[in-house]
Amino acid sequence: MLAAVTAVLAALAVSTAVAHGDARPQLRGGKGPVWTGAWGTAMQRSVAGSEDRGPNWSRQGFADQSVRQVVRVANGGSALRIRLSNSYGTTPLRITAATVGRSAGDAQVWPGTVRKVTFGGRRGATIAPGRDLVSDAEGLRTSPLEKLTVTLYFAGRTGPATFHRFTTATSYRAPGRRLSDPAGDPFKESTNAWYFLSGVEVSGAASPRRGTVVAFGDSLIDGTGATPGADHRFTDKLAERLAADRRPLDVVNAGIGGNRLLNDSPCYGDKATGRFRRDVLDRPGVRTVIIHLGANDIGAPKMADPCMGTAPHVTARQIIDAHKQLIRAAHARGVKAVGATILPMKGALFPVYSEQGEKVRAAVNHWIRAGGAYDAVLDVDRALADPADPTLPRPGYVFRDGLHPNEAGFHAIASAVDLDAL
Incomplete structure (x- = not known):
């Protein structure tokens, strides 16, 4: 009976992998290419x-x-x-x-x-x-x-x-x-x-250390503020750094503008904890994930945006617990997790900032930096902040909406990445 059950489960696993187009990379030294x-x-x-x-x-x-x-x-x-x-x-x-x-x-x-x-x-x-x-x-x-x-x-x-x-x-x-x-x-x-x-997936690289870095998050990852058609998003700049340094790492952008950790949205995608497996872990060859999330959870109650759907006030603890959930899921697959601090929000030219929200952002950023849960930290906040007032973005690094990075800002974020941490 046990053997029969085992055979059925194995058959189901194979059929599911075929239906999904099995995303897992082939083992190096095994049969088939490494993707x-x-x-x-x-x-x-x-x-x-x-x-x-x-x-x-x-x-x-x-x-x-x-x-x-x-x-x-x-x-x-x-x-x-x-x-x-x-x-x-x-x-x-x-x-x-x-x-x-x-x-x-x-x-x-x-x-x-x-x-x-x-x-x-x-x-x-x-x-x-x-x-x-x-x-x-x-x-x-x-x-x-x-x-x-x-x-x-x-x-x-x-x-x-x-x-x-x-x-x-x-x-x-x-x-x-x-x-x-x-x-x-x-x-x-x-x-x-x-x-x-x-x-788009590739194979045939000579390096046995080749893998994929997935940037997972909201509009900062997605590229709001970047010049259309110019490949100026944070992930584009990171890919250029890796290529120039001859690092055998690919980069995938899994950002969605408006995305949140804790709530789904009619226009801005499933909540991050719900889409993490599909958009990150089920891709082939993933070695590292960079996570920037929480800004929209904090700002949604101020936005009055029907595309947000449910927009409750959130606490720092709720956001941190959701980050921990993503970290556990990554580590369970042997994937390194890099936490990106939340960008400065005070200068936005649309309603997203509040004093209470700023306290939540500061608490989450402190935890990302000092909590020890992430394997490494990308300090987006400090890369973009105005030295004269760290709650505001540096004037030369911000898009015309007062919140998202411009080309110089995306370059600053990519430059802040420790390539060895990937």
């Missing part, structure tokens, strides 16, 4: 466009359309594969066909670099609601910090799209099947969002 996440984003449920976030196509989805998305990989390799998500779909998602190629700027692809992407040896695939799918390996050699295009064709209706709402990159749409067009002319529509595409 790491060279690019990635966190998925959200469909939501209408807005004045501040811009239009998007998530509510209507796609039908007889090609979607071309541009991403920049942190490190290169001899082969790659893509990860697609139907996490928030309510019906099966049919991918008719897909290609990958080298970006030639905007929606253009370098001629001769387009490769067909297959799934279990087939051009198309169907992803069940709530699931992910990983493609077969494709032998397109990539270089550090190179930009790629991923083009997906949907012959039938997709329904509302699982997507990432805010990006500093541009995605393009064209009618019909435009998988291999090197010119960008057919792709006349564009938005700043990513659709269904949640990761």
Whole structure:
């Protein structure tokens, strides 16, 4: 009886891994390639466009359309594969066909670099609601910090799209099947969002120390304040530092603007404690996670933002306990956890600051620095703070909203990272 139960459980484990496109890396020295996440984003449920976030196509989805998305990989390799998500779909998602190629700027692809992407040896695939799918390996050699295009064709209706709402990159749409067009002319529509595409993974690096660093958090991680299309987010700057120092580490950005630790949001994603496994731990080759969260939990009661949904006042203890939960989950998978202190909030030009909230922020930051729960600390607060008044951001480091970093601010945060701690 015990043997029979064991066999059933083993079969279930295999079937689940296949359905999800098993995210665990192959053991070094074992069979198969070792994969790491060279690019990635966190998925959200469909939501209408807005004045501040811009239009998007998530509510209507796609039908007889090609979607071309541009991403920049942190490190290169001899082969790659893509990860697609139907996490928030309510019906099966049919991918008719897909290609990958080298970006030639905007929606253009370098001629001769387009490769067909297959799934279990087939051009198309169907992803069940709530699931992910990983493609077969494709032998397109990539270089550090190179930009790629991923083009997906949907012959039938997709329904509302699982997507990432805010990006500093541009995605393009064209009618019909435009998988291999090197010119960008057919792709006349564009938005700043990513659709269904949640990761690009590479293999073939020589270093046995290769792994992935995931930055997990809110709008500071997501890149609010960075110049669109310029690769100026904190994670972009960190990837450049690692590449220049020839460190064998990839970087994945799992930030969601408006995200909170303790409460879900209709527009700003599932609470961080609920999405941590999918967006961080289930990616291949993860060695370290950098966590910046708590600012939106503190500021939500002042915002009066219907997109926040529930917006209760929170205590420092509640935020710290949620951080501890993330740390325990990371350590259980053998992943190092780096705590990022919460950025200065007093200078924001929209209602987010309060004296009580500032006390909570100070208490959480003190715990991150001195509590000993994190394996290392990235002191975002001190990297951005005005020396004359540490509750305010340094004037030259802040975006026009008075809260988020600008290019100089993101550079300061990336420069504050101890690369050896990763």
